[in-house]
Amino acid sequence: KQxxxxxxxxxxxxxxxxxxxxCSFTDSAIYNLQWFRQDPGKGLTSLLLIQSSQREQTSGRxxxxxxxxxxxSTLYIAASQPGDSATYLCAVLNSNSGYxxxxxxxxxxxxxx
Amino acid sequence: SQTIHQWPATLVxxxxxxxxxxxxxxxTSNPNLYWYRQAAGRGLQLLFYSVGIGQISSExxxxxxASRPQDRQFILSSKKLLLSDSGFYLCAWTRxxxxxxxxxxxxxxxxxx
Numbered sequence: 001k002q003x004x005x006x007x008x009x010x011x012x013x014x015x016x017x018x019x020x021x022x023c024s025f026t027d028s029a030i031y032n033l034q035w036f037r038q039d040p041g042k043g044l045t046s047l048l049l050i051q052s053s054q055r056e057q058t059s060g061r062x063x064x065x066x067x068x069x070x071x072x073s074t075l076y077i078a079a080s081q082p083g084d085s086a087t088y089l090c091a092v093l094n095s096n097s098g099y100x101x102x103x104x105x106x107x108x109x110x111x112x113x
Numbered sequence: 114s115q116t117i118h119q120w121p122a123t124l125v126x127x128x129x130x131x132x133x134x135x136x137x138x139x140x141t142s143n144p145n146l147y148w149y150r151q152a153a154g155r156g157l158q159l160l161f162y163s164v165g166i167g168q169i170s171s172e173x174x175x176x177x178x179a180s181r182p183q184d185r186q187f188i189l190s191s192k193k194l195l196l197s198d199s200g201f202y203l204c205a206w207t208r209x210x211x212x213x214x215x216x217x218x219x220x221x222x223x224x225x226x
Binding site: 044 | 145147149154155156157159162163164170172201203205207209210211212214215216217218219220222
C-alpha cells in the first residue's frame with residue numbers, strides 16, 4: 001500500500017526566505033505526483049503536476065522536483081510571501097482506485113512579515 | 114470551463130441522524146468522481162470513487178454510502194451518523210487518465226454532536 005510522508009509537519013519562516021518542503025513515497029510505481037495548496041477551511045488548489053517521466057516542473061516562484069527511483073519530491077518556494085501561508089499537500093497517483101490520489105498529511109507553512 | 118459545486122458548505126447534525134451531501138460538476142462529461150474525508154490530524158482519506166453512472170467503489174468499510182444517479186452528480190449518504198463521521202468532506206473530479214490533475218470542490222464541514 002502506498003504511504004506518503006511529508007516533512008516537516010509545520011514550518012515558520014520570515015518573509016523573503018527561500019524554503020523547501022519534502023515529500024516521500026514508498027511505492028515508486030506512480031503515474032504522477034502533484035502538489036496542492038489548501039487554505040484554512042477551503043478546498044484544494046492544484047499547484048504543480050509532475051509526470052513520472054519528468055524530473056521537475058516550474059510555475060512562477062514554485063519549483064517541484066521528482067526522483068521516482070528514490071521515492072522523493074521537493075517543493076521549492078522562492079522569495080516567500082505572507083500570502084504563501086497555507087497547508088501544502090503532496091499526492092501521488094497509482095494505478096489502483098480509479099486514478100484516486102494518495103495524500104500526505106501536509107506541511108503547514110506560516111510566512112511572517 | 115469546468116466548475117465543481119458542493120453543498121451544503123457546513124452542517125451540524127446529531128448522532129444517529131441521516132446525511133446527504135451533494136456534489137455536481139459542470140462543463141465536462143463522463144468524469145471520474147471522488148469523495149475524500151479530511152479529519153483533524155489526518156491526511157485526506159479516499160472514501161468512494163466512481164468511473165461512471167451507477168458505478169461506485171468503496172475504499173473504506175463504514176456506515177457511509179455513495180451514489181451517482183447522473184453523469185455529473187455524486188452523492189454521499191448515511192442512514193445514521195456517528196461521532197467519528199465528523200470532518201471535512203471533499204468532492205473531486207478528473208478526466209480519468211493518468212496525465213490529468215484532480216479538481217476539488219470547496220468542501221463540506223460536517224460536525225456530528
